[in-house]
Amino acid sequence: MWELTFKESNPEWKKWDAPYYPHTAISYEKFLERRNSIVDQEDYWAIEADGELIGMVSYYWEHEPSLWLEMGILIYEPTYWSGGYGTKALQMWIEHLFDTMPLVRVGLTTWSGNERMIRVAEKLGMTMEARIRKVRYWEGVYYDSIRMGILREEWEAQVN
Numbered sequence: 631m632w633e634l635t636f637k638e639s640n641p642e643w644k645k646w647d648a649p650y651y652p653h654t655a656i657s658y659e660k661f662l663e664r665r666n667s668i669v670d671q672e673d674y675w676a677i678e679a680d681g682e683l684i685g686m687v688s689y690y691w692e693h694e695p696s697l698w699l700e701m702g703i704l705i706y707e708p709t710y711w712s713g714g715y716g717t718k719a720l721q722m723w724i725e726h727l728f729d730t731m732p733l734v735r736v737g738l739t740t741w742s743g744n745e746r747m748i749r750v751a752e753k754l755g756m757t758m759e760a761r762i763r764k765v766r767y768w769e770g771v772y773y774d775s776i777r778m779g780i781l782r783e784e785w786e787a788q789v790n
Contacts (some may be wrong), residue, residue, distance in 0.1 A: 631668065631683060632661040634706040640689075643706045646744050649737045650768040676726075677705065677719045684710045687723040690738075699727065700737045717750050724754065725789070728782055737779035741766045751778040 634641075639655040656664075668674060677685035685705035692698040701723060705716050727736050738756070740747040743766070748758075756778040764772035 632658050632683075634683065636661050641706070642708050643704060646746070647704055648741065648766075649743075650741075650766050650773075659764040662685055666711075675723070677703075677715065679715055681708060684715065685719065687719055689723075689727060697731070697733055698735070698737075699731070699733055700739055701727065702738060712746065716746075717753055720750060721754055724780065724785060728785055733782060735779050735781050736785075737777060740776050740778070743768070748776060748778070754780065755784055756780045757784075 636656045636763055640678065641653070642643075644653045671689065674686060674688045676683050677687060684707050687701065687703050689699050689701040691753065692700050698730055701720070703716055703723070705719075724736050727733060737759070738747075738751060740751075742748075742761075754756075757780065758776060759779050760775075760777035762775040762777075765775050766773040
């Protein structure tokens with residue numbers, strides 16, 4: 631995980647994962663100090679393919695008292711991009727979240743420059759719920775923030 635996430639200061643995956651937020655490489659020793667907050671957590675799971683770690687799914691509470699949960703995904707290795715791995719992982723993650731929590735909705739937030747993420751969300755039945763225009767600035771261009779979500783009843787209707 632350290633090699634995929636923190637070894638490089640400018641990894642390829644960061645161009646798609648909110649590149650407007652800075653990414654900092656950390657030493658392996660620093661990673662080991664933080665590993666207990668990353669490894670074996672209920673809100674942060676690994677994605678494995680062909681016997682190797684290729685990414686992760688996660689969730690965070692936008693507002694836990696009202697059960698407003700947002701999720702995320704990262705596929706680190708470009709060789710696994712556009713191969714259906716992200717779609718399958720998010721499908722399984724959404725199913726897990728609805729199965730294990732009393733959620734009414736699962737959402738994700740991305741940026742308009744990440745067209746693949748938007749397509750994956752649409753493929754999974756998510757609806758674009760908000761477009762906040764020109765709030766993500768990167769490399770001299772303004773992008774929109776995109777909020778997408780799916781309600782439990784929508785998820786269950788398409789699964790059954």
